[in-house]
Amino acid sequence: MSSQSLGPKLIAIGFAILVAPYLIAFYLSLGPVGWTVAGVSIILIGIAVSLRESPGYDDVDRLERTNCDACGSRIDADADTCDYCGAVR
Structure with missing residues (x-):
């Protein structure tokens, strides 16, 4: 593994370690409605990304x-x- 590819990975891991506790606390504070809204939002974003990457999107x-x-x-x-x-x- 070269040092060029290691740097961004270490930055991403450090960022994840820094942000993870706050994300966990935020998601634990959500109730059932919050989880439903978060799930539906992620599904809709996934659908939009999938459609955008499909071959027929940009003719x-x-x-x-x-x-x-x-x-x-x-x-x-x-x-x-x-x-x-x-x-x-």
Whole structure:
């Protein structure tokens, strides 16, 4: 294991050790309604992340678009002029 990959892991472990007692105390203070809200929230976040990572989420191929050199607007890669500022490529 290289020292480059060890540093971030040690930072994450230290952060977890620092924050864990407070998280445990917070979750123990929740009642049944709080646990239900926390569970539903985590499920909804998981669904949103799963949908965002699915292959059909972003149908636009990002390689077919580029930025205009003059104004930075997103244009087709094979466009001769920018639709926004009219600059010739």
